[in-house]
Amino acid sequence: MWEPSETYPDPAIEVLDSRFLQYRLSNAAIELLATGIRYGEGPVWFGDGRCLLWSDIPANRLMRWDEESGAVSVHRTPSGFANGNTRDREGRLVSCEHGGRRVVRTEYDGALTVLADGFDGKRLNSPNDVVVRRDGSVWFTDPTFGILNDYEGFKAAPELPTHVYRLDPASGRLQVVVDDIQNPNGLCFSPDETLLYVVDNGSRPNRILVYRVTEDGGLDQGRTFVDAGDLGIPDGIRCDTDGNVWAGWGAGPGLNGVMVFAPDGVAIGRIALPDRCANLCFGGARRNRLFMVTGQCLFGLYVNAQGAAWP
Numbered sequence: 001m002w003e004p005s006e007t008y009p010d011p012a013i014e015v016l017d018s019r020f021l022q023y024r025l026s027n028a029a030i031e032l033l034a035t036g037i038r039y040g041e042g043p044v045w046f047g048d049g050r051c052l053l054w055s056d057i058p059a060n061r062l063m064r065w066d067e068e069s070g071a072v073s074v075h076r077t078p079s080g081f082a083n084g085n086t087r088d089r090e091g092r093l094v095s096c097e098h099g100g101r102r103v104v105r106t107e108y109d110g111a112l113t114v115l116a117d118g119f120d121g122k123r124l125n126s127p128n129d130v131v132v133r134r135d136g137s138v139w140f141t142d143p144t145f146g147i148l149n150d151y152e153g154f155k156a157a158p159e160l161p162t163h164v165y166r167l168d169p170a171s172g173r174l175q176v177v178v179d180d181i182q183n184p185n186g187l188c189f190s191p192d193e194t195l196l197y198v199v200d201n202g203s204r205p206n207r208i209l210v211y212r213v214t215e216d217g218g219l220d221q222g223r224t225f226v227d228a229g230d231l232g233i234p235d236g237i238r239c240d241t242d243g244n245v246w247a248g249w250g251a252g253p254g255l256n257g258v259m260v261f262a263p264d265g266v267a268i269g270r271i272a273l274p275d276r277c278a279n280l281c282f283g284g285a286r287r288n289r290l291f292m293v294t295g296q297c298l299f300g301l302y303v304n305a306q307g308a309a310w311p
Contacts, residue, residue: 002274002297005029012257012272013301019262020269023244028302030271033065033291034072039152040293041236042085042129044093045283052283054293055082057098057152065298067284072298080104081146081153084129084186084236084279089136096127098146098153103127103138103167116140116167116174122159126152129186129236129279133193136169137217143183143201164198166217177219178211186236186279189213190243191308197225197245199234206233208247208261225265231255236279236293240305244268246290250276258292273299282307 005011010029015021043054050067053075061077080097088094093106101124102117115138118124126146131139143162146153164178164187178184182202189196196219200207208226211219228234232255235248243263250256256276260269275294283289287307292299
């Protein structure tokens with residue numbers, strides 16, 4: 001059971017390496033912003049609306065938290081059992097849907113445009129997480145998690161291997177950019193978008209991989225950035241402007257929360273939470289508020305770091 005810290009600095013914010021000291025605010029503590037979620041995922045910040053949207057996958061709804069009032073409401077239901085969310089270059093919501101096994105864009109009038117729902121004549125598995133590059137290309141992971149049962153979508157047999165895809169904004173062509181990961185999960189770009197980080201939940205132990213983006217928009221062979229070892233399971237990830245990777249983390253008591261890795265892959269900080277942190281994002285007017293979605297709750301924490309500029 002989570003309880004607010006009675007002292008500063010918040011003891012749940014652990015310094016594992018002295019490099020993390022510059023990112024921890026000594027008088028900022030973890031705040032509980034919302035509860036009553038079945039299984040939260042996919043937070044995305046809307047600065048123009050001063051609000052955060054996130055997914056409650058099994059409840060088949062998108063939730064909303066308003067910064068000014070602190071009010072929590074249902075943004076959209078049904079959501080297609082949405083998981084990961086982001087914004088495109090025009091500020092539109094882009095979502096991964098387990099139910100429709102597709103990636104969709106919400107237009108300004110609320111209509112949905114299907115960006116991808118199949119490859120080579122076969123249905124996608126269950127798109128999980130999504131990012132949009134500055135060139136407008138849409139990158140997403142497609143594991144099988146959303147079709148394993150009828151809780152987070154609809155149980156079905158996979159028709160395709162589990163890939164990472166890139167959708168070209170001009171041609172609409174869908175391209176496989178990573179084909180050797182079983183169940184890729186979270187992904188994010190480095191601040192200059194020359195590197196793509198991808199969570200590999202199919203290896204034992206789990207890993208975070210990093211790929212260099214080539215001039216033609218493809219990826220190199222990649223390498224292991226973080227070997228989770230016995231430290232738990234990584235999930236959703238985001239980069240800050242210094243190139244540190246902030247990773248949702250879980251797998252049991254003493255492991256749940258957020259792990260922070262320097263650009264060299266060394267763990268420098270940890271934020272302890274009561275249950276597994278499925279995903280996170282930076283938000284607020286200065287992008288210095290870390291929003292962390294766990295299985296049942298939404299938490300916030302001000303940090304002395306800024307999220308990479310987009311989304």
